[in-house]
Amino acid sequence: AGFPCKSLSLIGKGAGVSWNCECGHTYNPLDLPPDRRFICPECGCESENRNETPSSLVVYVLKAIELYHPNLVILENVANLLSAKFKPLFNQITREIASYGYNVYAEKLNARDYGSVQNRNRVIIVCVKKTIDNGRFKFPKPFAERRNLQEILEDCTEVFADTNASVVIDGKVPPYIRPAICKEIGNLVESEKDTYILPCKSGWSDHVIGINSCPTLRASNSTCLVMQKVNLDGKQRYYIKKMTAKERWLATGYSVEDYEKVAKITSITQLCHQTGNSISVEMLVEVFRSIYTALPHLFINMKITSLFMGIGAFEKAL
Numbered sequence: 001a002g003f004p005c006k007s008l009s010l011i012g013k014g015a016g017v018s019w020n021c022e023c024g025h026t027y028n029p030l031d032l033p034p035d036r037r038f039i040c041p042e043c044g045c046e047s048e049n050r051n052e053t054p055s056s057l058v059v060y061v062l063k064a065i066e067l068y069h070p071n072l073v074i075l076e077n078v079a080n081l082l083s084a085k086f087k088p089l090f091n092q093i094t095r096e097i098a099s100y101g102y103n104v105y106a107e108k109l110n111a112r113d114y115g116s117v118q119n120r121n122r123v124i125i126v127c128v129k130k131t132i133d134n135g136r137f138k139f140p141k142p143f144a145e146r147r148n149l150q151e152i153l154e155d156c157t158e159v160f161a162d163t164n165a166s167v168v169i170d171g172k173v174p175p176y177i178r179p180a181i182c183k184e185i186g187n188l189v190e191s192e193k194d195t196y197i198l199p200c201k202s203g204w205s206d207h208v209i210g211i212n213s214c215p216t217l218r219a220s221n222s223t224c225l226v227m228q229k230v231n232l233d234g235k236q237r238y239y240i241k242k243m244t245a246k247e248r249w250l251a252t253g254y255s256v257e258d259y260e261k262v263a264k265i266t267s268i269t270q271l272c273h274q275t276g277n278s279i280s281v282e283m284l285v286e287v288f289r290s291i292y293t294a295l296p297h298l299f300i301n302m303k304i305t306s307l308f309m310g311i312g313a314f315e316k317a318l
Helices: 054-068 087-098 178-181 184-191 246-253 256-263 266-276 281-294 314-317
Strands: 072-078 102-110 121-129 167-169 195-197 206-209 226-231 235-242
Touching: 054 087, 054 314, 087 102, 087 121, 087 256, 087 266, 121 281, 167 178, 184 235, 206 314, 246 256, 246 266
Parallel strands: 167 235, 206 226
Antiparallel strands: 072 121, 102 121, 195 206, 226 235
């Protein structure tokens, strides 16, 4: 399961998993015993007319674990779940799962370390029923070598057809970012960094350009900038552009075929939005591989329930 990160992420409102009763009282349902969570501790009301944050769907995930007690549970969320603000919430979640008879393993992983071209940190929580756990599970070790972002970018030679310019900036690059790019163009094209952060007094997180890796894709913003390197007639050219929806899907670990199927029925805006909500398929593959290495018997005749999976990264990886 992947409960929504909107109320936990750095760009969210930070409301966590709070519920707001119609009486006006706000409380954290995880502070209460499971059988008392749907009763407001202030007014005793059991009404369903309460406001629940998106991230509080974890309450229902925990209920499903309690009811069905599967052999294996895998949860994911943003790295901010381990921040000082939300670490108590993380502890509440993992303690409750442990109380249902599980050994709980948790780690912050970066997709970039596991074959992905995207720099994307996520907290992965693996829970194995104590009665069948052999204690051999370990999270995967980072790869020695990393893939390069340039591998997945679409051909762009045509943009240099009518110009001798060494650098071309795509017209779709937002105007508020363009001046910063022009000012830093020399340093940018000479940089060997994974990502280049443009000086920006306003603190806009959009001022990041991918060179060898893709900046973290965000659902709230379809603008993700990269610098594509092209060698034409022995001369190095640079194309600074907004990533296409297709490139975003490839950077998340999906295939061209996956993208083309979904693109037939989904708008470009939604295609971009979905990658910002997804998890790296490559990273999940390595997590599954580590589980299989430690506990291969769990994969025999397995039955799967997926909760809140978005565009199916868990299923694709499995």
